[in-house]
Amino acid sequence: MIISTIASHSSLQIILGANREGFKTRLYASPKRKNFYASLPVVDELIVADDLKEILSDEGIIIPHGSFVAYLGLDAIENSEARFFGNKRFLKWETKFELVDKALEKAGIPQVESVDLSEVRDDELYFVRMEGPKGGSGHFIAYGRELEDKLKSVSEPYRIERFIDGAYIYVHFFYSPILNRLELLGVDERLVIADSNKRRPFKALPYTIVGNKAVALRESLLPRLYDYGLAFVEAMRKLEPPFIGPFALHFAYDGDFHCIGFASRIDGGSNAKHWYSALYWGEEMLMGERIAREIKLALQEDRLEEVVT
Amino acid sequence: MIISTIASHSSLQIILGANREGFKTRLYASPKRKNFYASLPVVDELIVADDLKEILSDEGIIIPHGSFVAYLGLDAIENSEARFFGNKRFLKWETKFELVDKALEKAGIPQVESVDLSEVRDDELYFVRMEGPKGGSGHFIAYGRELEDKLKSVSEPYRIERFIDGAYIYVHFFYSPILNRLELLGVDERLVIADSNKRRPFKALPYTIVGNKAVALRESLLPRLYDYGLAFVEAMRKLEPPFIGPFALHFAYDGDFHCIGFASRIDGGSNAKHWYSALYWGEEMLMGERIAREIKLALQEDRLEEVVT
Amino acid sequence: MIISTIASHSSLQIILGANREGFKTRLYASPKRKNFYASLPVVDELIVADDLKEILSDEGIIIPHGSFVAYLGLDAIENSEARFFGNKRFLKWETKFELVDKALEKAGIPQVESVDLSEVRDDELYFVRMEGPKGGSGHFIAYGRELEDKLKSVSEPYRIERFIDGAYIYVHFFYSPILNRLELLGVDERLVIADSNKRRPFKALPYTIVGNKAVALRESLLPRLYDYGLAFVEAMRKLEPPFIGPFALHFAYDGDFHCIGFASRIDGGSNAKHWYSALYWGEEMLMGERIAREIKLALQEDRLEEVVT
Numbered sequence: 001m002i003i004s005t006i007a008s009h010s011s012l013q014i015i016l017g018a019n020r021e022g023f024k025t026r027l028y029a030s031p032k033r034k035n036f037y038a039s040l041p042v043v044d045e046l047i048v049a050d051d052l053k054e055i056l057s058d059e060g061i062i063i064p065h066g067s068f069v070a071y072l073g074l075d076a077i078e079n080s081e082a083r084f085f086g087n088k089r090f091l092k093w094e095t096k097f098e099l100v101d102k103a104l105e106k107a108g109i110p111q112v113e114s115v116d117l118s119e120v121r122d123d124e125l126y127f128v129r130m131e132g133p134k135g136g137s138g139h140f141i142a143y144g145r146e147l148e149d150k151l152k153s154v155s156e157p158y159r160i161e162r163f164i165d166g167a168y169i170y171v172h173f174f175y176s177p178i179l180n181r182l183e184l185l186g187v188d189e190r191l192v193i194a195d196s197n198k199r200r201p202f203k204a205l206p207y208t209i210v211g212n213k214a215v216a217l218r219e220s221l222l223p224r225l226y227d228y229g230l231a232f233v234e235a236m237r238k239l240e241p242p243f244i245g246p247f248a249l250h251f252a253y254d255g256d257f258h259c260i261g262f263a264s265r266i267d268g269g270s271n272a273k274h275w276y277s278a279l280y281w282g283e284e285m286l287m288g289e290r291i292a293r294e295i296k297l298a299l300q301e302d303r304l305e306e307v308v309t
Numbered sequence: 310m311i312i313s314t315i316a317s318h319s320s321l322q323i324i325l326g327a328n329r330e331g332f333k334t335r336l337y338a339s340p341k342r343k344n345f346y347a348s349l350p351v352v353d354e355l356i357v358a359d360d361l362k363e364i365l366s367d368e369g370i371i372i373p374h375g376s377f378v379a380y381l382g383l384d385a386i387e388n389s390e391a392r393f394f395g396n397k398r399f400l401k402w403e404t405k406f407e408l409v410d411k412a413l414e415k416a417g418i419p420q421v422e423s424v425d426l427s428e429v430r431d432d433e434l435y436f437v438r439m440e441g442p443k444g445g446s447g448h449f450i451a452y453g454r455e456l457e458d459k460l461k462s463v464s465e466p467y468r469i470e471r472f473i474d475g476a477y478i479y480v481h482f483f484y485s486p487i488l489n490r491l492e493l494l495g496v497d498e499r500l501v502i503a504d505s506n507k508r509r510p511f512k513a514l515p516y517t518i519v520g521n522k523a524v525a526l527r528e529s530l531l532p533r534l535y536d537y538g539l540a541f542v543e544a545m546r547k548l549e550p551p552f553i554g555p556f557a558l559h560f561a562y563d564g565d566f567h568c569i570g571f572a573s574r575i576d577g578g579s580n581a582k583h584w585y586s587a588l589y590w591g592e593e594m595l596m597g598e599r600i601a602r603e604i605k606l607a608l609q610e611d612r613l614e615e616v617v618t
Numbered sequence: 619m620i621i622s623t624i625a626s627h628s629s630l631q632i633i634l635g636a637n638r639e640g641f642k643t644r645l646y647a648s649p650k651r652k653n654f655y656a657s658l659p660v661v662d663e664l665i666v667a668d669d670l671k672e673i674l675s676d677e678g679i680i681i682p683h684g685s686f687v688a689y690l691g692l693d694a695i696e697n698s699e700a701r702f703f704g705n706k707r708f709l710k711w712e713t714k715f716e717l718v719d720k721a722l723e724k725a726g727i728p729q730v731e732s733v734d735l736s737e738v739r740d741d742e743l744y745f746v747r748m749e750g751p752k753g754g755s756g757h758f759i760a761y762g763r764e765l766e767d768k769l770k771s772v773s774e775p776y777r778i779e780r781f782i783d784g785a786y787i788y789v790h791f792f793y794s795p796i797l798n799r800l801e802l803l804g805v806d807e808r809l810v811i812a813d814s815n816k817r818r819p820f821k822a823l824p825y826t827i828v829g830n831k832a833v834a835l836r837e838s839l840l841p842r843l844y845d846y847g848l849a850f851v852e853a854m855r856k857l858e859p860p861f862i863g864p865f866a867l868h869f870a871y872d873g874d875f876h877c878i879g880f881a882s883r884i885d886g887g888s889n890a891k892h893w894y895s896a897l898y899w900g901e902e903m904l905m906g907e908r909i910a911r912e913i914k915l916a917l918q919e920d921r922l923e924e925v926v927t
Contacts, residue, residue: 009837016896036844039799040897067838125509135836141509165505165512167519181348187520189500191807191833193872196783198507198816199825200743200759203783207508210785210871211805211833215500215520216580218444219318220376226345253519254502271834273893275582275595278325279349286893434818450818474814474821476828490657496829498809507816516817524809524829525889527753528627529685535654562828563811584891584904587634588658 001299002026002045002060003292006052007037008067010266013288015042018063021292028055056080061308063291064091065266066133083308085291086245086265093240094264095132097159104259106235109228109249112258113162117151120144120160127164131157133263136192136207166254169215170269173229174246174290177306178297182233184226185287186274188212214272224257225249232262244307245294246270246287266291310608311335311354311369312601315361316346317376319575322597324351327372330601337364365389370617372600373400374575375442392617394600395554395574399545403573404441406468413568416544418537418558421567422471426460429453429469436473440466442572445501445516475563478524479578482538483555483599486615487606491542493535494596495583497521523581533566534558541571553616554603555579555596575600619917620644620663620678621910624670625655626685628884631906633660636681639910646673674698679926681909682709683884684751701926703909704863704883708854712882713750715777722877725853727846727867730876731780735769738762738778745782749775751881754810754825784872787833788887791847792864792908795924796915800851802844803905804892806830832890842875843867850880862925863912864888864905884909 003018005011007029015025019042026045029037034048047054052071055062063085068077074092077084093099104111112127120126122145130138141163142150151158172186191213194205217225228249237243248267252258270287277285285293298307312327314320316338324334328351335354338346343357356363361380364371372394377386383401386393402408413420421436429435431454439447450472451459460467481495500522503514526534537558546552557576561567579596586594594602607616621636623629625647633643637660644663647655652666665672670689673680681703686695692710695702711717722729730745738744740763748756759781760768769776790804809831812823835843846867855861866885870876888905895903903911916925 007841012837012840012894012897020900033841035848036802036841039801039844042897042900163509165509165514166502167500167504169519183348184345188834189520189522191785192508193784195507195785196872197509198813199810200781200783200815201820202510205783206873208873209836210787210839211807211835213522213807213831213833214581215522216497216578216582217520218518218577219321219580221519222321223316223342223345226348230344254505255515255517268836269834271837272832273834276321279321279351282329282351472818474818474823475811476809476813478828492657493654498829498831501817503817506818511819522831523890524831525806525887525891526829527827527886528630528889530828531630532625532651532654535657539653563814564824564826585630588630588660591638591660 003063003295004028004055004058004060005063005065006055006067006071007033009065010268010271010288011065013271013286014063014065014266014291015040015288017286017289017292020289021296023292023295026058026060028052056082058082061085061295063266063288066263066268068265069095085295085308087240087242088309089240090236090243090264092264093236094262097131097157100261103232103235103239103262106239107228107231109231109259110257112164112252112260114159115162117147117160120147125163127161128154129159129161129260131159136190136209139207141204161260164252164254164258166252168250168252168260169217170267171225171229171249171251172246172267172270172274172287173248174287175233175243176294177242177244178294178301178303182226182229183277183280183290184222184229185277185285185290186270186272187215187217188269188272189215190269209268212269212272214274221253228257242306244309245291312372312604313337313364313367313369314372314374315364315376315380316342318374319577319580319597320374322580322595323372323374323575323600324349324597326595326598326601329598330605332601332604335367335369337361365391367391370394370604372575375572375577377574378404394604394617396549396551397618398549399552399573401573402545402549403571406440406466409570412541412544412548412571415548416537416540418540418568419566421473421561421569423468424471426456426469429456434472436470437463438468438470438569440468445499445518448516450513470569473561473563473567475561477559477561477569478526479576480534480538480558480560481555481576481579481583481596482557483596484542484552485603486551486553487603487610487612491535491538492586492589492599493531493538494586494594494599495579495581496524496526497578497581498524499578518577521578521581523583530562537566551615553618554600621681621913622646622673622676622678623681623683624673624685624689625651627683628886628889628906629683631889631904632681632683632884632909633658633906635904635907635910638907639914641910641913644676644678646670674700676700679703679913681884681906684881684886686883687713703913703926705858705860706927707858708861708882710882711854711858712880715749715775718879721850721853721857721880724857725846725849727849727877728875730782730870730878732777733780735765735778738765743781745779746772747777747779747878749777754808754827757825759822779878782870782872782876784870786868786870786878787835788885789843789847789867789869790864790885790888790892790905791866792905792912793851793861794912795860795862796912796919796921800844800847801895801898801908802840802847803895803903803908804888804890805833805835806887806890807833808887827886830887830890832892839871846875860924862927863909
């Protein structure tokens with residue numbers, strides 16, 4: 001059995017996991033990324049391709065990640081005959097404000113407050129969020145008095161949120177259909193360009209993500225986050241069944257949790273290794289390793305069709 | 310043999326360690342925390358209880374952590390017949406400025422400078438610290454000119470400290486009575502709500518702890534910290550013998566170390582995994598795993614009474 | 619076979635690695651560092667010495683790190699008869715602006731822009747970098763209008779750089795002559811005293827390094843960094859052959875990479891543990907462990923002379 005993915009986003013941990021669980025691995029990479037991926041012994045087959053849509057005719061099990069929608073498009077994925085780990089139709093849920101709201105409302109997870117431009121107060125700080133996952137690019141902060149002017153140059157769908165003075169944390173979950181269990185596997189904090197302000201007089205800088213850092217969350221906060229995870233799985237099972245595999249809930253925390261979005265696939269923040277997986281598995285696993293483990297378990301029980309679509 | 314604790318603070322690593330070292334595990338959880346802890350295979354027995362004082366009649370070995378004093382009270386712990394890992398009477402030492410000062414002075418560890426309200430200078434920055442471990446809540450920074458006003462609303466014991474422009478690091482130690490050895494097992498940095506200032510124009514925000522991040526400390530700083538750890542153990546052996554198990558020293562570092570307090574039990578910052586344990590044990594261990602290892606070593610040598618009180 | 623180094627900088631991971639790969643370990647420590655290093659079972663022989671130059675007559679394989687030049691001097695190292703892992707003559711390349719520029723230009727790696735004092739603009743922010751590795755000490759930021767005044771008190775060679783509003787990341791590489799392979803083993807972010815600004819109104823503070831934190835870099839950034847690594851190895855093979863072992867490239871990233879320097883030996887930032895090594899080795903290794911592995915591989919193939927000078 002071969003596990004295939006595109007060389008980007010979180011493919012390293014996906015390939016590492018597949019290798020560890022005994023699968024062959026196949027990676028589709030654009031030419032300029034060849035040197036790095038070709039150096040890795042865990043990659044059994046590297047397909048250097050100008051058009052990454054080639055992966056849609058792969059006969060292995062494809063693990064989608066945060067670059068798939070950008071590279072392939074939602075329609076091509078949903079209409080593909082290829083076997084994807086997880087629910088192909090779940091991928092679109094993070095891409096539109098309308099779907100994000102629908103999922104979070106159904107789950108009863110409190111969202112950050114959105115405001116209309118007419119409601120903003122001059123001296124309050126706001127966060128303008130672009131629609132869909134963009135790795136943080138495009139988002140910006142501004143005072144109410146600056147908003148009208150700054151929004152003139154924004155040409156894509158956006159939303160004005162109250163800025164939360166708090167910590168921004170990203171919680172990584174895996175729902176196993178084979179074990180019928182939700183696992184909370186890690187928490188990360190983003191490293192963004194705007195964090196440069198910890199070393200300079202304040203300046204409004206881009207929120208572009210540069211990397212991720214593992215956070216050991218204060219333990220008393222975990223039970224509520226786990227309940228949010230359970231509620232999310234339950235909601236999505238009604239809205240877009242079946243529910244399979246990885247997702248992440250994103251929060252601002254200022255003493256209360258305010259959900260600022262989610263990833264409807266493996267989240268790049270799970271690249272920051274965490275030890276919580278040992279609580280479920282006795283060993284530390286990256287999310288990519290957890291995915292491969294699920295496929296192996298499914299194959300062992302002859303239930304592969306329950307984890308692919 | 311059963312190892313028991315309360316579901317909070319650092320119970321995940323305690324339970325994980327107990328499981329790894331071959332003990333049965335028992336966890337006391339309040340009802341609203343049930344879902345998360347019930348999902349974990351490392352928990353052998355989950356006791357959902359409205360009153361967590363039930364743990365005081367547990368017949369296993371109880372591992373106390375940072376929530377014990379809040380949940381149970383110092384008197385109930387000290388008067389309990391239950392077997393606690395570590396010295397029960399050491400737990401109180403972090404709860405009062407007077408005891409903190411006594412311990413640090415005895416150990417000769419330099420403390421951050423405290424000042425009287427009458428001494429503050431208008432344009433200097435100060436840190437107002439509430440007494441006892443509160444997870445950072447209540448502490449605040451202010452300029453001298455703001456202090457009198459801000460202190461009016463403070464109803465609990467506090468202390469005014471000179472604000473140190475530096476890194477805040479938390480050093481995790483384990484003293485083993487069985488091996489007669491002090492181990493430096495890790496260093497963390499807190500993630501607090503006030504860190505939000507790395508992404509916004511400055512605002513005085515709460516110091517509430519949200520999580521912890523591992524720090525690989527500059528190696529040249531470790532020998533002095535280790536010496537402080539040795540001195541602390543030596544001092545507490547005189548002030549409150551015997552000395553057993555985990556503690557943490559907290560420092561602000563601006564080129565010099567200024568001690569800002571300590572944890573007289575496993576510190577939540579040890580939830581951030583670190584590799585230094587491999588230097589002592591050839592494998593990486595969380596503090597909770599180290600505790601379980603000590604109990605196992607004690608049992609093997611029939612010296613359990615040396616590590617419980 | 620014995621592996622020897624000086625007790626400082628990154629000696630813990632070097633000793634741990636040597637121990638794991640089956641070597642005897644010998645550590646030279648100044649007297650005030652004795653307690654800590656003496657507590658570590660991975661140290662087979664601790665030589666407490668006032669003069670660390672004793673190491674130059676060690677008959678084992680010496681692993682140099684970032685404190686060697688400061689303790690021993692470049693000439694003493696280059697003229698030593700002792701066997702050093704890596705190319706002794708490479709160590710000097712990080713110590714002079716002229717050599718740094720020569721290496722980076724030869725490799726075609728884009729550098730941060732340096733400016734002359736006469737070119738600075740009053741309201742722009744600049745970073746003044748001292749020559750050579752100093753653990754961040756001495757570097758400072760200032761607006762153009764402040765520079766002339768602040769530079770009056772600087773007595774060592776410096777350079778004025780445009781301040782990059784971005785993330786500062788440090789990329790750790792190992793080039794294996796035995797496998798003829800470049801490995802990208804980790805990325806870290808420095809924790810510096812100036813980071814204190816994430817919790818206080820801005821103040822220009824020292825850039826002194828306090829520690830290092832692992833960063834899981836956004837995966838799409840890795841292939842370019844790997845290409846930079848390859849180009850660096852290729853350039854140094856021409857400028858100062860042979861190329862052996864660890865180095866690090868240092869970057870400011872604001873959407874583009876701007877190289878701000880490199881370490882021509884194991885970089886202290888590799889003390890922050892990272893999982894990328896599992897992609898090459900199936901297990902996680904610190905850089906110090908990777909070094910010991912290379913020596914072991916070389917010995918197994920009777921090619922030790924290819925990795926020592």
